[in-house]
Amino acid sequence: MIEFKDIERYYDAGAVKSYVLRYASARIGEGEFVSIMGPSGAGKSTLLHILGMLDEPTAGEYWFLGEPVHKFNERRRTELYQQYIGFVFQAYHLIDDLTVYENLETPLLYKKVPSAERKSRIADLLDRFNMVAKKDLFPSQLSGGQQQLVGVARALIGRPKLILADEPTGNLQSPQAREIMDIFRQLNRDEGVTIIQVTHSDTNARYGSRILHLLDGKVERDEKI
């Protein structure tokens, strides 16, 4: 499903280039559940953003479902992204001014999904995550775990083939973290959704089937579990 070769990403730090990723390569098949681990500042988030098409590599190739993303313009990347990818953030990144329901609805509006279908999809997810009673609350009225549930639900609402999660449980206590990870596992097993998560926790990583260890801008070790 995903193949990236010799991905490079640097930032201009004054006169010198500061490399975050250099010669990073890997292949990830459809239906895998992969964790990316590595020390802080190793470039995990950067890699995830590149895979999620929110950022561009300065060099290297990125193939997604057989398509050369590195050659695409922003418009085509947004199309691919809208169709196949859902993102989950450590800081949840919900829209404060919108209710739970509206937060879930917004991605569908951008995709121009018809109203009836929007309603049924949102109702399904709310039901599944036991959030029906909370649908008219604003994010500030929810606990962190509940907010991240909404974050995951929002990532799922577009029925993506790939979920990218950047330390999704980094701000959560373990029971809540477990709930999120259980959802990921279930998605992966029952619905065949490919999941790539960044995590610091071995426990979380063990939910997956494979760990990419990132060091010095490279995939230093590819560990199967």
Next chain:
Amino acid sequence: MLKTNLLIALRSLWKNKAITAINIVGLSLGMACFSLLMLHVNDEFSFDRFHVNKERIYRVYRHILPYNGKEASSDPYLPMPLGPAMQADFPDVLNYVRLCDWGEQYVRSARLLAKPRVLYADARFLTVLAFPLLYGDPQTALSDPNSVVLTEQAALDYFGEQNPTGKTLEIKVADVFEPFVVSGVVRNPPPNSSIRFDFLASFERHAASKYGKRGVNNWNRSAYFTLVELKPGSGLASDSARLQQFYNKYHPGETEEARSAGQWAGAGDPTNYRLQALTDWHTQPEIGGGAVAPVNPKYGWILLGLGGLVLLIACINFTTLSIGRSAGRAREVGVRKVIGARRGQLAAQFLTESLLLSGISMLLAFVLAKTFLPALNELTDKQLRFDFQLYPELGWMLTGLTLLTGLLAGIYPALVQSGFRPLEALRSKIRLSGSGLFTKSLVTFQFVLSVGLIACTLIMLRQLHFLQQKNPGFNKENVLIVDASDADTRRIYPLFKAALAANPAVEGVGASELSLGADAGWSRSGFEYEGQHKEVFEYFIDPDYMTVLNMDLLSGRPFDYAVSADTTQSVIINEAMMHDFGWTPASAPGQVLKGYSESGKKDPVVIGVVRDFNFLSLHKEVKPMMFHMFNGYQPYQFFVRLRPGDLSEGIAAIEKNWLAIEPDLPFRYHFLDDNLARFYKTEARWSTITGYAGGLAVMLAALGLFGLAALAAQKRTKEIGIRKVLGASVAGITRLLAGDFLRLVLLAIVLATPVAWYLMQLWLADFAYRIEISWWTFAVAGLMAIAIAFLTVSFQSIRAALADPVRSLRSE
């Protein structure tokens, strides 16, 4: 999507109430101002467009090329036989309608005696033009020479609610009341009609009257408007060759005469008939004529431009305030992009917000505009209404204005904010680089406009003051001009004069054929003096006129009742004429004006020279002029000098004298100084409009600054807290925050000065007598702007400086 966007917009507006309030106040003021000016300008441009066949109806006028030392000129007053001749000679002319606007005439019924406007028109007037009848038959209503058609209003005034058809009333024609029979009632002409009337009478009736008879079959007596209706598709309007042929047929030999007299050396002919589209009547002042003064469309555009600038200032407030707080909304933009929003969708969301705001503001603006409409009407002498039936285009204009305002205000922030890169936006890394400069440029621009408009207003007011103060060469104070033009003045003037001599309020009485000041009219003669063409203005007066007005005689003697030759042979000339003829005060008396021959006078003799006085407006230099003593002309205007003191008593006394002598006619008068002030009515109007625009501009700019200063203080709360903890004073912090903005205002003053200077030089160039623009005008305008800016900014800054530092630091 739209629904959601509206909901989001509403929530966002509600959440930032202070900023929203600033924006709504600003936008609604700007839009109200623009709507009012738009209503006014639209009215000017809508004139005569209600005629159904407007694209086929033309007014004929005579055009004379530059010729014999005179500028090109146009004249819509034409000979009586022109219309019939055009219909006979041109197959394209379907109909002609001649109009004789006799102005206000005495008309009486059993119920009322008043002075409405009577228009004599050919019978086809009612079928060619769109003046629908309520009663009567448009085909025949004006066929009978004794018939008269009233407007609804006139019918109500003269006959009450009943249908007046068949009733009679009397119109004063050449000093005698003559009976007319009402044959119809016509709807009141709309206010945007150049053709105005209260009564319509038959043109035939006029042609049969004492004055009209002289015009019948006379190509040399030009007193009538002629409208022609052309066949569809006719090219006559632009076919000057055919019109020239026609002109030469009815004015034979004119070109040859001019050529042999050495006055015309051009290839073709100097004079021709031309056709003016009916819809251009109101916007071509160079042709002129008619009851409503035509306007130069340039001024319409200037007005709209002025309104547009004020609106722009309000829009800029929205723009700068949105940019100012866009960093705060960056995270939202980032999230939306990450969940799949395209740039266009985000831009649409932001534009929905600005459009919603402009929509709300429009509602308020409409209320404001309606509130201020009476003030505008008073200023412009109109009775405008927001009347969607009279101006059907108003609906889409106001909608367009709302959309345009929303787009103009919102487009830049929408583009900037929707262009944030999602990752940076999520990390709150947006540091609007460059937009700081952009915001500063916009604020500077707002103040350039404000300072410029205020400076222009000050200069205009100073010039107006100067015009009012300038000594016109006679004493204009305390002089009453009694309008006796309807009376038999030869009979009543001596009686009136004798009566006033016994009136203690009156110092003296003189008389003139023409009044003095705006709308007084003028007469001018041209003659050949020693082989040179001379143009001289002429005034017919009695010997007391110059004394009453305290005019100075430089040499020679005044007119004298005792010298009988003074009425037939003598003239008094002014300095300008003396210079024009190459004489001196000493040499002028005794000179003979050889070649002058007008109104029974031939080769008159100069008996005196009067010091130059401004009988024309101060736009013009004093031109050569001479006084005649009455012989054939009548003393229509009585100049009465009152003793200083309570003028109202004097006026009451004079009115009594008047009514004792002429009980049938109302006592009508003006003050001389008012008459002179009316010369500058247009200028006074413009200075008022510029003043309002300037005041509004400053207010809006200050409002924007108020918001920006609040945002700046908010952003720097922490910095201010730290500075205070470190011991900075309130004054120091205020200076820190206010300094930024005041520098912009100073820059604006520097930029506005040369522009305003240049524009005002252009404006002043229209006056022969004018002030010098002085630097302090700009200093005053600048100080005003600085003071206002300082007040608004320091209010916010002091508030920020006074805030409890510990609290602001802890909340970070």
